[in-house]
Amino acid sequence: MRTGLVDREIDGQALLREVAATGNGATVLFLGTVRDINDGRAVTGIDYTAYDVMAARELQAIAAEASGRFGTSSIAIEHRLGTLRLGDISVAIAVAHPHRASAYDASRYIIEELKRRVPIWKREHYADGTREWVDPTSARSHATHG
Amino acid sequence: MRTGLVDREIDGQALLREVAATGNGATVLFLGTVRDINDGRAVTGIDYTAYDVMAARELQAIAAEASGRFGTSSIAIEHRLGTLRLGDISVAIAVAHPHRASAYDASRYIIEELKRRVPIWKREHYADGTREWVDPTSARSHATHG
Amino acid sequence: MTITVLLFASYADAFGQPSVSVTLPQGATVAEMITRLGDLAAGRGPLPTTPMVAVNQAYARYDHVLSAGDEVAVIPPVAGG
């Protein structure tokens, strides 16, 4: 089980290697990437910032919860901070498990909890040159990124 | 959208590249791998065989159904045939989508349909030297591989 | 008519071969083919009474009428993934 905030490119393959074990029959890798459109606006990049210490603690807590609930310690999570371009991976979650149902459920649990409570913020850069902090709780912002 | 039966190692990273697009915010990669234990017996390898032509058609049909139901053509599926060792990837499913819920749902749909209807069979090699065709419909065989 | 029935995995092992020829009257259904195949399989092994059947590479119902030249296969429980 490993979680981390990183300021370099995320290597999904490396996370897959971390969770590989011959006792696992199923692996689910989730990648969140920077989309070119959000809420109908053309996006050119995103700045991610975090309350680093707390974000690291929350990520680790979520991994521990998922491990306990779904019965696997084959979990690796990375979230990238800094300025990302279109298509860059912002978050990667690798979960392996003897059985597929739990691998999917654990993966989903982790991304939903991450989005709900890990103190990370993003400022989108728009094609018109403006930049704005994204507020997923605002009326305009629904069914957005990832 | 691409599906294939292959008789070489599966490269998950290559499938991820195939489904990448800046319109997609979420990517889910599922990997099924050969486990060391199935139904309590020590497994040392698996032979996969298929009714090749029909299996290829069913795989393609499943991808088309998933594309229509979940609204994405960013789908790549490979199933390996031949003799696999512990830890080898038997199946890889990559799905990318603007939004994560549909990426997860499409991935899950594909693996469940694949296991339900694609004419592929596996013969497990056990540590005691015996080999047996796996029948997932038999009473002994539940919540098994992947 | 003579239909060549493809066999796979445990069914091929039971018959000791990857296909078997079955002679059927014109207009015979999948159900009749399976009955005939059951006779041939007697004492050989694991062929169940109602296995899945594919005709021309698609799953077929038991009331499906066979034609000479059809590609017919008996499908053991699938185990992909």
Next chain:
Amino acid sequence: MTITVLLFASYADAFGQPSVSVTLPQGATVAEMITRLGDLAAGRGPLPTTPMVAVNQAYARYDHVLSAGDEVAVIPPVAGG
């Protein structure tokens, strides 16, 4: 006591700084801290009336009693992933 409140993202932009000092009586709660912060924020921007708050890097309820030396942060709507 004086509490240093950490600010992030849109809240840091509103205040033009990454933290702000708030003077509170001994035994003050998170709710009192937020009221005081709201006074300081008047006219500056998007601080909502009941933002999320973390004390010592864990989410805290509004009736939580603050102590000198606590690490206090106001948490804008999170948008990770």
